[in-house]
Amino acid sequence: MGVEIQIDNLSKSFGKQLIWGNVTLTVPAGEVSVMLGPSGTGKSVLLKTLIGLLKPDEGSVVIEGTDIATCSEKDLYEIRKLFGVLFQDGAMFGSMNLYDNVAFPLREHTKKSESEIRDIVMEKMDLVGLLGAEDKLPGEISGGMRKRAGLARALVLDPEIVLFDEPDSGLDPVRTAFLNQLIVDLNAQIDATFLIVTHDINTARTVPDNIGLLYHKHLAMFGPREMLLSSEEPVVRQFLNAQRVGPIGMSEEKDADELEAEKDQEMPPLPPIPMQLEPSNGIPRRSQRPAGEWCREHGVTPPPGSFDGNMSMATGG
Template sequence: MGIEVVVEGLTKSFGSQNVWQDVTLTLPPGEVSVMLGPSGTGKTVFLKSLIGLLKPERGRVLVDGVDMVGGRERDIYEARKKFGLMFQDGALFGSMSLYDNIAFPLREHTRKTESEIRRIVMERIETVGLLGDEGKLPGEISGGMRKRAGLARALVLDPQIILCDEPDSGLDPVRTSYLSQLLIDLNAQTDATMLIVTHNLEIAATVPDNMGMLFRRNLVTFGPREALLTSEEPVVRQFLTGHQAGPIGMSEEKDEATLAEEEASGAAAGVAPRGIVPQLQPSPGLPARQAVVRRRARLLAMWDTFPPATREAIGAGPAASQGGPA
């Protein structure tokens, strides 16, 4: 089963520029979460902070009892092995075949024999649909195939936490749809805790159990997908509808005067919230996601804290048909 990741009061700056501050959230074990946000809001920085590749100035990231911010380097190094990280571009070695790229973590961090490594690598290659392409170089395949190879490499150490940095970037809608299904299938097979950083609304609407959003150096919200998809928060509504009226501008957030002018002119009125679409289910033949049962119990415990629109969305969702809140 995946591991719970607890983030407490995380603050990160580069020089005088504050990226985000006091970020607090919990990634529930085995569930799939998505972090949204306009470009430049520090989503990738957040991922690298979780795994200990960047050091925030304040706060903690607790992974199986290890603080990835202030813990001992030896402990952080060992805890990092529990993660699998899929980078935006796959981050593959251009001079290595896909097979050798995917085998690299096993050769670097384990003492497995080459026959054991081959068995694991070929299993992961088959999982991501690259069987027959293992001998090719990264430059000989498409961007989507490179992403899948990067995902296969992230999986070879059987991580309990999988982080995906904009897995959809550069992909057309059809390939994005295939990738979304692949992520759900992987969760069904591994029960790993997953966090996906993206600004793709289709992934956000159909893949996660939980959603969060970074904006103006703060975590605007984090919680069940139904809460964010029914949110009345202006920046959330604007992001989910793609409407020009709202706090997000072309290059940065709008000032108060501009927002007041939009409100006075009614520019922000009449923007319908994004409808709740069904969450993707595992492909036929795969086991049911174990996280669904745990999530149902968690939402029941939180039921009184949800606004009516969120309760209605949860009650109309898959949980209702499986005995959840209704």
């Protein structure tokens, strides 16, 4: 089972430029969480802070009792063994074939024999559907295959936390759909904590258990998927439903004139909440909640047509 990430009052600046401040949330153990936000809001900076590549100006990131913002380099090295990271472009070594790329963390961080390494590498390549491609170089395969190879490498140390930095960037909608299904299937199999940074709204609406939104140098909201997909908070509603009307503009925040011009415009109605993507075998993940459960528990009426039109699931009727 994955481990919880407790983030408290986290702030990060580069020089005089505040990236985000007072970020507080708990990423639940074993669940899939997505972090959204307009371009330039520091989503990737947040991931780098969580693994200690960047030090925050204030606040704490506590994992299994260790605050990685203040711990020693030795303790940070040990905590990092809990992590697997899928970088935006796969970050593969171009001169190594896929097998050696995936084997690299095992050779660097363990004393396993080459025969043990081979068993693990082939197991992970099988998990991501790359058996038979282990002798290929990164330059000889598609972007989608490089993403899957990067994911196999992120999994070889059996991490309890897996971070995905825009896994869908550069992929067409079909490959993104396949990758999303793979992420859901992997979470069901390894039960690790997944945190995904993405711009893809369909991914955010169908894959995670929880959604967060960074906006205007702070965390606008973080919570269960249904909470955000039924939210009337303008910035959350605008972003999650890809609407033009709302506080977000081309330069992140609309100016006073833009807001004044649209003050009499009503925001479009909330679209239906889709069913959450399930594992391929049809067996719900441990953390997966029945459709409409959060809405029922909190007395929220979901938008018409939610959950494939089965409103009895959302209302208990």
